[in-house]
Amino acid sequence: MSGNGKPKFAMYWAASCGGCEIAVLNIHEKILDVDANFEVVFWPVAMDAKYKDVEAMEDGSILLTLFNGAIRNDENEHIAKLLRKKSKLLVAFGSCANEGCMPALANLSNIQEIVDTAFSTPSTDNPQNIRPNTKFSVPEGELHIPTLYPVVRTLDQVVPVDYYMPGCPPESHQIAAVIDLVIQVLQGKAELPPAGSVIGVGNSTVCDECTRKRNEKKIKKFERIQHIMIDPELCILEQGVLCSGPATRSGCSALCPKAGSPCIGCYGPAEGAEDYGSRLMTAVASVVDSNDPAEIEKIFEGIPDPAGQFYRFNLAGSLLRFSKPAWKG
């Protein structure tokens, strides 16, 4: 991973689980292509550089930065701004950076509640009700930890983003394809997609990639997956189990429905959908087999957690973004 005037590459995790890094490492031997074509200047999981090394770089000197993880605290925001300044192309990589992912479900609660819950669980022994302090004096001096923000934000709510690469995590074959494309661009054999594009995805929906049989069937009742035996050939939604395929962007080759499990929406909104949750609700409403308001209401009782089911991955990126209590801090 040495210099030689090669274009510079960086990858960083903010509030994230590390699955995005694993997905990149899972491109196996393609990693060597990254090494051959780029100078990796910052990538905490794979190589050794510090914040101050990034600070010392010239603005715009990193060609490509893959940024995963959401913005949860002041440290995340600081590094997002730093990398934006230093990078020509900043990619929001993975669901957390794109839409907040599951950690953004925290936006339904206020921050005090989040912290209080963690430090008063039934197994926590905390008689003095201690909470972590961002500044704390120990006998030897002062200790610091980052400040949590009241709401989880997506990367592009903090800094401008050039490209979006969704998925939780993005599938490795697509990561490899994106890296190939950038290398071709560097060699003058291809052109970059227009700024703001969603890359490493298909342009239809998961349903289009799904091999399950679909009829025009309508449903009278929503089921929970543990209560029925899923027919291995038939559309899961038609069997009454909420599947996010109709609202979700294609690209994963419908992995979850193939494994007998509904799509939960990790590739984010299908092309053109302004708000993922409302797109999914429309799709779901269209399979409900009733015109009687009372009966419809009864059918929708089968979806007991609409916030979690329609905005599982993308609350931070949705039109809703957060609840009132969260906004108040």
Place this chain on the structure above:
Amino acid sequence: MQRISIDPITRLEGHGKIEIFLDDEGNFANSYFQIPELRGFERFCVGRQVEEVPILTNRICGVCPEAHHMAGAKAVDAVYHVDPPRTGKMLRELLYSAFYCTDHTTHFYALAGPDFIMGPTAPVAERNILGVIHKVGLEIGGKVLQMRKYGHTVVEMIGGRKVHPCTSIPGGLTKGITEEQRVEIENMGRWAIEFAQFSLQAFNDIVLGNKEYVDLILGDIYTHHTYYIGTVDENNKVNFYDGKVSVVDPEGKRLGKYAANEYMDWIAEHVEPWTYLKFPYLKKVGWKGFVDGKDSGVYMATPLSRLNAADGMATPLAQAEYEKFYSTLGGKPVHQRLAIHWARLIELLYAAERWVELATDPEITSDNFRTIPTETPTEGVGIVEAPRGTLTHHYWTDERGITTKVNLIVGTTNNYAPIQMSTKKAAQNLIKKGGEVSEGILNMVEMAFRAYDPCFGCATHSLPGQMPLEIIIKDANGETVNILKQNC
């Protein structure tokens, strides 16, 4: 008072930090291993359909989502009072065994191995996985990649996805495997056994054949006398997927065994205001601070802990290695933290043997992989052994199966107090006078927590396996007086 900041510790999710304080004479005063992150899963998993929680909690960690998926799956089984059919449980354990092989392999070769294969004092630039590959050859490097690939292949076949598996639901799984897949899984498993044996042989040749390393392992600097926990089967053999959690004291005497739903009688979590992570300890002994010994409730949950807490391994090849381990290191329990690496390889062999055992069970391809729950959901606990320690998920629901409360005690968290103690001991032993802090201390501090394979991030899955450290020494006015770097 001087302060030495190790910040950020990259490859510990980039979010770890050690603060070391020296007194005015430059002697070690104290150190703090801080975790600066909190995402709040225990709050936002409330109000969700409980069958989703094993998928939501996958996003706690992308390095071992399999562990969260399994602990979660067992918790939702318990919530619905449903016992999956034998095939369902075997499929989950098969996925889990393959995952263990991948995970332990990466840790050994990419992170821990370089210290031994290249030597703790080898040039920094060589002491990483690339150095290892140069030394042992590309063929072996290729084997390491192959092992990771095979493990992920099985995880995807049974779990639906390579990262964040999605197929376990209350009562079993959403799918089984075909005979064709079984054959493929079996073949990969047989290869994994050979790979594990090869890895143990390499450890034997490189580490045990070298007196310097043996002395390092047995030395006091990395030794702590604590309690140990680990899940065992009904014969008290190590088990990753199911059984009771065995607790042994620093003399190796079994204090007892607890079932998943009894965990709160045994484990409690202590809070310190200077970090976002809690410190679990043994409730029956009590929290006495960051100290060793029988009176202190500090325990460890690692591969070494599992071996210490069990009476042996359930598979023959791993059992032979287990016996050799204790006879070489002077009997049970072993307290030396660097021995965790050896224990990890013994577990790798066990996981590979178990993989083949399960893949060759005639019932593994049966269609009976699920039981539909009929009871009203209430409350349930699921425990599995994550590679980095016992993982506990506890969910409470209303009668519709909507979560009302969630409690999680995550793998690495178990080891937070020991990690704090080990890094402190290393610093304490190595820093006598502030001005004399040398580059050598950096790798020694590193080795103190690397043994735990801490998963504050993807430490185990890094490519060049060397932890970059930077120590900034400031005087009382906050002026930097010295900067020591390794790999920066």
